[in-house]
Amino acid sequence: MDTNPETDPAMLLFSQEAADDPHEPYRDLLDRCPVTRSETGAVSGEAGGSVLVLGFEDLNWALKHPEFLSSEGAVSIGNDRPLIPLQIDPPDHAKYRRLLDPEFSPKKMAALEPDFRVLVNQVIDTFADRGQCDFHEEFATPLPSTFFLRLTGLPLDDLPVFLQWRDNIIRPDVEPGDMDAAAEIRAATGRDIYAYFERALDERSEQRDDGLLSRLLDAEIEGERLTREELLDICYLLIIAGLDTVTATLDCMVHYLALHPDERRRLVDDPSLSPAVVEELMRFETPVMVTPRTVKQDVKLGDVELRTGDSVTLVLGAGNIDKTEFVDAETVDFARGRNRHLAFGAGPHRCLGSHLARLEVRLALEEWHRRIPDYRIPDGAEFHFSPGIRQANTLPLVFGNGSS
């Protein structure tokens, strides 16, 4: 790792090395400068610089004070208007959450458990006899995406198109640092996404189905139906968030468990540990490394004076290994008593899909380890994780007779 103190902190955090193994740069920056100004900017190095926040206490404060640190316009991912509810500040934010929270509530998610467990096994069936698979491509990608399309009532045949859009938006295929080319790809993809959902909403306006889109068409806030723009701004967020983060989470967790057979054995021997495994690996791996904000009122955080309009990058993954909050912060402990990790954020923007994500990841780990308890990454396998949202480009595994 680059340990030159002159190196811009954002360059350390958004490097390929950091995406593959972020703990060293997290630790280095936590020790040196838990709040620090970076010249090169936020998630993907856009112009203007950004203030990085890494310490747990400052992150916790920042996430809970949207009157100082706004989510509005903090980042554009090809969208013309703020995504709902992600890029809306309180108080308007609350009315959308009141509408959407029940759609993703723990009770509603728990009812999906039997269906999801069947789907996990169907996906495993596609490669179980082969003794090897690309975990990312054949398991972590189709599983949450398929389920999400079912929930929203969108056709499974469109999945390849959605996955292409997801990649165009989150990790556009451009030369590193070519932000203009990335913005162009995102803008073009954004137009395709709006057009697709215009059609999907038109069809469901004619005839309702039992998916989320149809329910949103009938939903009301204070006696008013949602406008077409509001519906589109919700759909845009759901499709991007629903297709990417659980895939990344599964990649990160199974990568960890493949490299740590003793921890894996504990889960295999006692599947009732699975909720604790999910929480601890959410903390330790933090698949969504960062979340952006914009300063709305001047405020001092750590030693840094934040000025109105400054871009801020909240480095959730660093806070999750901050020893001022976590005992033995860099040790994975499935029996950890106190775990207030920030992997799903905190404050009003707490991840809307967190209960769905927890259910999917827990059931995926339970069924995978029931059927494939022993596996490893083959010698010489080459793969990398993407910066920002840590998704593997490929994750080859061998198991059964091939694993020993």
Place this chain on the structure above:
Amino acid sequence: MKVKVDAAACQGHGRCYALAPDVFEPDDHGHCVIPDPEVTPERESAACAGVENCPEDAITLEDD
């Protein structure tokens, strides 16, 4: 001793009712409700798990 949740601070993480379903329950939005705030000795460790794991610090124990 009584266990309380600050409804304005709760953001529906659901850590409390996942860890201690005998003390904490979700409402239809996923926010925490406490049907019986009385913390008997046998419910104390469950109530503490909720306090310790709430990312919003919304749950507190109070002496009678």
